[in-house]
Amino acid sequence: MTGSAAAVERVRLMAEGNRLRSEAHPSWRRVEEIFRRYEELLPEVTVARCPYSGEPVRWRIDTFGLDGWFWEYDTAIRRLPERLPRAWLAMTGAMRLAVPVEHTPYVVNPGPGVPFVVPRILERPGIRAVIAEVPVGAHTGWAISYFGPKPPVRLVNTWGKAAYPVFRDGVRGGWDADSPSRSDYDFALTKWLRTGALSWIAPGDESATLREGPGGCPFVALPGPRKVPLVLHGTVEY
Numbered sequence: 001m002t003g004s005a006a007a008v009e010r011v012r013l014m015a016e017g018n019r020l021r022s023e024a025h026p027s028w029r030r031v032e033e034i035f036r037r038y039e040e041l042l043p044e045v046t047v048a049r050c051p052y053s054g055e056p057v058r059w060r061i062d063t064f065g066l067d068g069w070f071w072e073y074d075t076a077i078r079r080l081p082e083r084l085p086r087a088w089l090a091m092t093g094a095m096r097l098a099v100p101v102e103h104t105p106y107v108v109n110p111g112p113g114v115p116f117v118v119p120r121i122l123e124r125p126g127i128r129a130v131i132a133e134v135p136v137g138a139h140t141g142w143a144i145s146y147f148g149p150k151p152p153v154r155l156v157n158t159w160g161k162a163a164y165p166v167f168r169d170g171v172r173g174g175w176d177a178d179s180p181s182r183s184d185y186d187f188a189l190t191k192w193l194r195t196g197a198l199s200w201i202a203p204g205d206e207s208a209t210l211r212e213g214p215g216g217c218p219f220v221a222l223p224g225p226r227k228v229p230l231v232l233h234g235t236v237e238y
Contacts, residue, residue, distance in 0.1 A: 113224030
């Protein structure tokens with residue numbers, strides 16, 4: 001299915017699903033079918049490459065806009081990738097919002113307006129992070145993925161979701177949740193790039209080649225709000 005056809009089908013499914021949910025329709029099987037079809041329509045996006053194994057990390061993300069169920073913060077409709085590198089730990093994200101934002105009947109938390117890292121995770125021995133740009137509709141998003149041995153600290157919620165998956169020996173063992181706070185974030189990326197703890201993928205690079213060092217990195221010192229936004233009913237509050 002082409003991107004335009006998928007977008008049209010997505011809109012149709014969203015309308016039908018929202019109608020059934022709002023009417024408390026007894027046919028939940030149909031609702032579940034719509035959710036599954038919606039997940040299938042989401043394009044696979046390369047969000048990282050594992051710094052240890054070299055494996056690409058691809059997620060099904062609603063890149064059409066923030067009005068998709070993927071971005072519903074409390075009850076996001078999404079599924080984990082079928083395959084993740086054993087060293088994968090977490091994926092959070094940031095987003096520069098374009099105006100106007102989509103009108104959503106639910107809360108969306110796309111992350112701060114510029115990329116960041118979480119020092120309490122990245123400063124641990126053996127932990128590395130990767131930043132990749134991910135356009136979402138008219139907005140510019142950045143996926144920030146973490147790899148390495150599981151640190152003895154809490155991880156971070158998956159980008160746009162109010163929880164994160166917990167893995168044990170490569171097998172998912174349930175969900176946990178973090179309480180995001182701006183004080184947990186470090187927007188000064190240069191020092192992390194210099195140490196090699198942080199790598200990046202150039203925007204538009206289909207090979208998803210990992211690059212190191214601050215030289216030429218387009219994610220350093222970007223302008224934008226360093227606060228956590230909440231999007232609801234077409235408005236943005238920090």
